[in-house]
Amino acid sequence: MALTSAAKAAALEEAGASATLPRDADPAELERRLARTAPEGLDAVADVAGGPWLERLLPALRENGRWVIAGAVAGPVVTFDLRRLYLHNLRLIGSSMHTRAHFAALAGLARTGHVRPRVAESFPLGDIHAAQRAFRAGRHVGKITVIP
Known part of the structure; x- marks a missing residue:
């Protein structure tokens, strides 16, 4: 629920x-x-x-x-x-949602494709302000990612 x-x-x-x-x-x-x-x-x-x-x-x-x-x-x-x-x-x-060990394990699962996080939108690092605006708007479902 x-x-x-x-x-x-x-x-x-x-x-x-x-x-x-x-x-x-x-x-x-x-x-x-x-x-x-x-x-x-x-x-x-x-x-x-x-x-x-x-x-x-x-x-x-x-x-x-x-x-x-x-x-x-x-x-x-x-x-x-x-x-x-x-x-x-x-x-x-x-909870900050994970320990370093949990995050490493989760990242490994994501790399293999066993876990596919929902990504709502991705932004290049140069558009980090736009990413923050999208986050604050609150219309996304999933993660907003910033790509270095």
Whole structure:
């Protein structure tokens, strides 16, 4: 399941998301749709955006669930009720997504073609400002790469 904009929903479903929920929905409506989509709650969340959705959706994390934060483009500062963590034995994990060893292994898999990352757009190094503008526009699905 993925929380995303309506414009990216089809691409995420094509990439394997079992369902998508609209990030721009009214919070109460989003919570209702999440409850219908995952009535037992969520076991784990991989969050690359951060922001206010953590506070709103943390109650959907099941007992002993894990929420991994690997980015903060939706906002670096959040508030939430700490009791949710300890009363439900939840784990909130910060991750830069990999260690050097993991990255080397992943790069090796990518070189052999066993893993094919989704590349939304590539820019030559001289167009790094255009790459940053594309990233900030937030319309991409996948990685934006800069080619030296």
